[in-house]
Amino acid sequence: RKVYLPEIISKFENWYQLDEHKENINYYEGKITGNYIRNLGNNDFVDFFYAFISEGGKIQSGGERSKNQFRTSIIFMFVVFREFVLEPFSAKFDLKLWLNNLDEYKYFGIGIATIYLNRINNSKFSVFNNKTIKALRELGFDLTESKNFTNYEKVNSIQLDLIRNFPSLQNLYKTDALNHFVVGTRSGRQLLINYVHKALLEGSL
Numbered sequence: 001r002k003v004y005l006p007e008i009i010s011k012f013e014n015w016y017q018l019d020e021h022k023e024n025i026n027y028y029e030g031k032i033t034g035n036y037i038r039n040l041g042n043n044d045f046v047d048f049f050y051a052f053i054s055e056g057g058k059i060q061s062g063g064e065r066s067k068n069q070f071r072t073s074i075i076f077m078f079v080v081f082r083e084f085v086l087e088p089f090s091a092k093f094d095l096k097l098w099l100n101n102l103d104e105y106k107y108f109g110i111g112i113a114t115i116y117l118n119r120i121n122n123s124k125f126s127v128f129n130n131k132t133i134k135a136l137r138e139l140g141f142d143l144t145e146s147k148n149f150t151n152y153e154k155v156n157s158i159q160l161d162l163i164r165n166f167p168s169l170q171n172l173y174k175t176d177a178l179n180h181f182v183v184g185t186r187s188g189r190q191l192l193i194n195y196v197h198k199a200l201l202e203g204s205l
Helices: 005-016 018-026 034-038 044-060 067-076 077-091 095-100 110-120 132-140 150-163 173-186 188-202
Strands: none
Touching: 005 173, 005 188, 018 173, 034 132, 044 067, 044 077, 044 110, 044 173, 067 077, 077 095, 077 110, 077 132, 095 110, 095 150, 132 150, 150 173, 173 188
């Protein structure tokens, strides 16, 4: 990775400057805060999270197929869901318990839930979805495909190390954009072929 990561990240930086990921980094600024969410009226609260699901948090593709079921679900369990999404703003927030309780909230899976956390604090919380795992595995990091807390901690650790080693990445929102670049764009996939796959092949000879 010491050989090919600098080149891949250099190409990523060029791509990032012109991509909508850069424009969307502050999309929810001032809106995903404890005070803002806490002070939303019931209807506005439902509308806000309905839009958040629909837009994929402006990070992943939107939840067009599940957004209406999600609206029905959170209306039905409004009080407990509201308490749940306010927990990350508490000084006593228990990340492991929070992630392990996601099964109680239909259509608010670990992908969109960790996007929500990332929008709260992109210096602390990684996005964790299929793209994250696939990209980091393609870059040579040792990860399983499990979407559990243990794997989330590993992803967070890997991506924080990336930021320390490549300060231009800045935060965990931008490292997620790198993941998208690596596996979600033609140029990124070509770089994998040119550098990573070639290095792996040569190493096996």
